[in-house]
Amino acid sequence: MTTEIQKTWNDVASHWDDWGPPLRPCREDVQLMRNHVIHWLGKNPVGKLRIFLCGVTPEIVTMDWPCSIELTAMDQSQRMIDAVWPGDLPSMRRALVGNWLQPELEPHSHDVAFNDGGFGFFDHPAGLRELLSSIRFLIRPGGLFVGRNFVQADQRESLPDVLAAARSGRIGNFHCFKWRLAMALQPNVVEGIQQHDIWHAWTAAEIDPTQLPQPGWSERAVRTIEFYRDKPAILRFPTLAEFHELLTESFDEIEICYGHYELSDRCPIVSARPKPSVGA
Numbered sequence: 285m286t287t288e289i290q291k292t293w294n295d296v297a298s299h300w301d302d303w304g305p306p307l308r309p310c311r312e313d314v315q316l317m318r319n320h321v322i323h324w325l326g327k328n329p330v331g332k333l334r335i336f337l338c339g340v341t342p343e344i345v346t347m348d349w350p351c352s353i354e355l356t357a358m359d360q361s362q363r364m365i366d367a368v369w370p371g372d373l374p375s376m377r378r379a380l381v382g383n384w385l386q387p388e389l390e391p392h393s394h395d396v397a398f399n400d401g402g403f404g405f406f407d408h409p410a411g412l413r414e415l416l417s418s419i420r421f422l423i424r425p426g427g428l429f430v431g432r433n434f435v436q437a438d439q440r441e442s443l444p445d446v447l448a449a450a451r452s453g454r455i456g457n458f459h460c461f462k463w464r465l466a467m468a469l470q471p472n473v474v475e476g477i478q479q480h481d482i483w484h485a486w487t488a489a490e491i492d493p494t495q496l497p498q499p500g501w502s503e504r505a506v507r508t509i510e511f512y513r514d515k516p517a518i519l520r521f522p523t524l525a526e527f528h529e530l531l532t533e534s535f536d537e538i539e540i541c542y543g544h545y546e547l548s549d550r551c552p553i554v555s556a557r558p559k560p561s562v563g564a
């Protein structure tokens with residue numbers, strides 16, 4: 285199966301080092317995620333923490349875990365695993381090629397599930413609902429879900445406002461610009477925004493990154509927008525309220541926290557507990 289979104293991730297895999305925060309988690313994000321685990325372990329001590337990870341995000345895999353772990357990472361892109369996964373370690377971590385919607389793992393076989401991004405590839409609300417339900421099904425009763433997701437601003441920015449901010453040097457990093465551009469172009473979460481349209485808006489704006497007033501966007505970061513050219517795949521950015529509404533169907537005890545970096549207000553870290561009453 286090669287979905288449209290997989291084509292993008294196959295391209296990203298071969299240029300992984302060009303991809304940076306906030307699209308990848310920074311040290312502060314990892315620390316916040318770790319704090320959630322420590323807090324949970326305080327009330328739920330385990331000999332070995334069984335973790336399910338959506339994707340192969342190396343910053344999460346290699347974090348300073350507060351206890352011994354057995355981590356299963358799942359990604360549908362073999363190329364992402366080949367390029368980004370830090371390697372299997374017997375009885376400690378493994379990466380599987382698979383689909384989060386049909387993970388083919390024992391139900392309730394994990395203490396904690398993590399994600400860093402990746403939920404914007406699912407249609408809204410049906411696809412995201414199915415994903416959250418699938419993740420919930422993997423976590424044992426009383427377990428924990430921790431994820432960082434990208435959300436639309438409560439008041440969508442306009443395209444001219446984002447472009448003006450970029451031209452006046454008020455957007456420090458190209459990945460932040462790319463996300464703000466994408467979110468400004470998205471009419472609503474149901475329609476989402478096609479990757480090609482993000483690329484098109486960038487080229488139509490005719491911004492020369494070398495002439496911007498701020499220290500500059502790295503050439504390698506700017507090149508990542510080329511992954512979107514001619515890609516029909518849709519990205520979707522729910523508002524936090526839209527995400528929260530679906531999350532509450534499968535999870536409760538929801539807590540939200542944020543880092544302090546540029547655009548962190550659109551990268552909330554959510555922790556939640558699987559609802560005992562749903563499913564099994």
Ligand SMILES: C[S@@+](CC[C@H](N)C(=O)[O-])C[C@H]1O[C@@H](n2cnc3c(N)ncnc32)[C@H](O)[C@@H]1O
Pocket residue numbers: 289290293303307308309338339340341342358359360361364382383384385400401402403405
């Ligand atoms: C986890 S997400 C976000 C990446 C992360 N924020 C990062 O940059 O470190 C990206 C990964 O999700 C994977 N992915 C997307 N949808 C998937 C699905 N339904 N099942 C398995 N993997 C999926 C893609 O192949 C890609 O490697």
